[in-house]
Amino acid sequence: MKRGCSAGIPGDKGVMQMAEAHVHTVPYRTFVRVWLLLLLLTAVLVLTSRLWHQALSVWAMLVLTPIKAGLVLFYFMHLKYEKPYLRALVFLTLGLLTMVIGLLFFDILNR
Amino acid sequence: MSDSAATPPLVRKDSHKDYEGAKLGMWLFLFTEILLFGGLFILYSAYRSRYPMEFHEGGQHLNVVIGVANTIILLTSSLTVALSLTAIQKGNRRLCALCLAATIILGLSFLVNKYIEWSGEIRHGLYPNSPVLLRRPHGDQIFFGLYYSMTGLHGLHVIAGIIVLSTMLILVARRKITSTDFNKLENGGLYWHLVDVIWIFLLPLFYLAA
């Protein structure tokens, strides 16, 4: 059984036993820290939306929300520790959605 | 090189297991969910651009307290399901089961809150095709149409996630998920995290717009 399987050419030989694969166990405290950060960011988000000037709260939303989603993706969903091709695929998918919305707005904004 | 009549050797059951492949398959499924909700986000962005005032004010009819509470619930449930994976990887079956149970309970609380929330809105006459809503400006009707579609579809996914995680809990209890064979739990966790990520976007779009 080979270690360090690449996304390349496994075939019959590429069948992995999980214990031998690049399994990375995330420590409990990493998850707890990320969770605390998420709660903090949520608090900031809610407070800015209620207290501050409207434009600032829109910016807060546009910046903080993707950061929160990114924290869940990278830590809870293990994306930070996955192979680069998987990260690339995630970004490609999100990029495609963004691009479609962008193209749509050529119509929406001009009608 | 060609084979003639040789019968293929008996294949061992676990040589068909492909951990990385199963994970890739799960991520691909998550992509489909992202695009499924993506269609609704496309609609939201278009309609928000068309009805900025009503979308800004629409959130006032919603219960921000429940919305934020549900956010905290889901974020915490993501924590507990992530902890459950680390636990089983370290061979701690009991902790894993406990964390999974906590996740499920949090998920159920989310649904209870949602029930309370929606009942409130329905009592105020704010539901699809209601006489109250039909008399309101178009922007309000679209806001609520999207509110019920998006949070409704999300709620269905919470239910599905609870079923998936309950199944994982049973498998952990039966030692079918172990410290060397935890792929199913990992994939189940990925699904749950996605449900959380979608809610992370729904919160500001509906509740914090005011």
Place this chain on the structure above:
Amino acid sequence: MSYLDEGGRKGIRSWIFSTDHKRIGILYLASMVFLFFVAVTIGVLMRIEQLTVHPPLFAPQTYNAFFTVHGVIMIFMFVLPGLPAVFGNFFMPILIGARDVSFPRLNLMSWYFFIAGTALVVASLFTGKGPPDTGWTFYVPFSIRTGTNVTLGVFGAFVLGGSSILTGLNFLTTIHRLRAPGMGWHRMPLFVWSLYGTAWIQVLATPIIGITLLLVIAERVFGIGVFDPAKGGDPLLYQHLFWIYSHPAVYIMILPAMGAVTEIIPTFAHKMIFGYRAIAYSSIAIAFLGSVVWGHHMFTSGMSETANLVFSLLTFIVAVPSAIKVFNWTATLHKGSIEVRPPMLFALTFIFLFCIGGLTGLMQGALAVNVQVHDTYWIVGHFHYVMFGGAGMGFFAALLYWFPKMFGKTYNEKAAMLSWIPIFVGFNMLYFGMLVLGYMGMPRRYFTHLPQYHTGQVIASVGSFILAIGLVIFFANLIVALFKGKKAEQNPWGGVTLEWQIPTPPPLENFSVIPTIKERPYIFNPEASR
């Protein structure tokens, strides 16, 4: 012992519960060919309606149901599953040196979804207030107002979409994970590259139609309000969401057909494919570019002028990778030792008819032309050239090519070549006739027509009868071969990809020993290869 009788598994249960990718491919083939002929019959009835003007044979409402159901069956149950469901399932694992797909049980579930979705659509024909009459495009607001069985029909389409997604997911994982040792990405057969690009579209685009169809149901059942103009909804947003999927969908239809043709041409020209990388990368380029041109279905719908210009430009650009493929096929033929046997004949036909379809597509991508031809018979002619002349002929070519390997029987080659004549003649009478009719101004989806279009309609209808006869001969020949055909050799065409290196028909799990790949594909005349 082949997969057809492996392990004494006999009877219908050994088929409908099988997780063997080859049996699943055959299950799809049988269901799809049956549905194809149902839809062809409806098409012929539509042509008869246009022949019978005073009075027409069918009521207008019936005609509306005809073109809706014809479209739904052809698109969702034949062309979309198409080559991936049949030949992708059967051959992709073999072509990469694998024993099966990554998720065999999910593969069977794909087929169950296919049957369930089909059953739901069939149910929508016979229950409630009758079959949907909205056209397969289900445009709002009509689709949310009409009393016909739109909810059931649309839900059937939703389930069929699920089938497509599962297939794509399975294929992507398989291609990433199960290639034989030595088979790097640039040693994969080009049919596999085309399936890879297709699978991405299946996975990423289909959910959009999924949510759109669910919203139509929510609109009809709950009055949710997102598409209803009376509540502030925008029918144009429905069109956007619909075409954001349905345009990439046409690339799901055509890419695998192009891939199959790319396998057939080198084999019958006895020459290495010209421009392997160009063909491989253009498949990915088509998948990507195909997702940014959807607005060209909406030029006359009220979109902004800016959007019109942007989508028109992008539409011109998407033609480029397709053209690259045509050049590469032509260059492969050049100085090849060409043998025109049935698969090759249909592959060449594909190139010819697809070029007409593609060029007419470019023409209607120009805004000024589009204003004239949108919603006319020109459009109907165009998409039949690409979907039928393209994907359809590609399907037939693949069937003729791989039939001996799949079933271990040979078919009558003369009969196959002869069937081509009515197919080709009838096809062009019918669909070129439609291009002309549309250019003259005949609108589509009308149950009758003005006198000035009658001659054109008669020519088209006669063409459709000739075409139908050709199709019957084509399939009858194959069905007879299934039962009475002579035993096929292992490699009747002299192909060089992996499927020709294993027994005919293939054994369960395909290879007794997984091969190690040492070189790129399509090497003929090994002594002469540089």
